[in-house]
Amino acid sequence: MSLFTVLLFLFVIIMFLYLMMVRKEIRIKAVRRRNTTVFIVCITILTLWLTVTTYTTVDDRLRGILSALIFLSFLLDRKGLSDERIILNVFDRRGVIYSEIDRVVLYQTNDSSEIKMNFFRNGLRGPLLKFSLPVEELVLFLSTKLGEEADLEIVIE
Missing domain, CATH: 3.30.720 (Signal recognition particle alu RNA binding heterodimer, srp9/1)
Structure with missing residues (x-):
């Protein structure tokens, strides 16, 4: 596993922890458009599909999965009132x-x-x-x- 993959893994873990912390702070959540959610899920599925079908090494597949998780992090993005x-x-x-x-x-x-x-x-x-x-x-x-x-x-x- 390369250094870049380890750094990407740490980035994704820290980002998800931060997003969860901010999400808990919001008392009244703003409404999100349904089209945005569908688009994010489609991009995530496409990224995972391309990762599984294209890459052969474990390092490249792990990077692809981490990239898909970065796309999924946009679903945790919330606006609202704290x-x-x-x-x-x-x-x-x-x-x-x-x-x-x-x-x-x-x-x-x-x-x-x-x-x-x-x-x-x-x-x-x-x-x-x-x-x-x-x-x-x-x-x-x-x-x-x-x-x-x-x-x-x-x-x-």
Whole structure:
């Protein structure tokens, strides 16, 4: 087994441990698009199939399996709300602290069970997050976390 394969193995183990740690920190998880999940699973299966059919050495097959695990790690990537901040990217542990937020807008249509949340910080709009929980629960969570000067707007169509 080569040094590169050992380093790749250590990287994958550390990355999965880190992703699990961040995932546990998220209290309210944002909704993920189904197309993304299907695409990631298809790429993982394709990588495993090419690894098994193409490579003959144990070292190359192990690298292919580790590469497939890296693709699967994208399924652990979560956005959402933690106790101290909004996590927008799993590798950005800092996120957006609730005290930095000026305004939060919650939007829900009558025919949808999803709530779209947008926030503004320093006059700039943050990325849109979607949640699948009751509006009351999300409002209760945000009202306890946001600063007193932050506005919380609810738009129901």
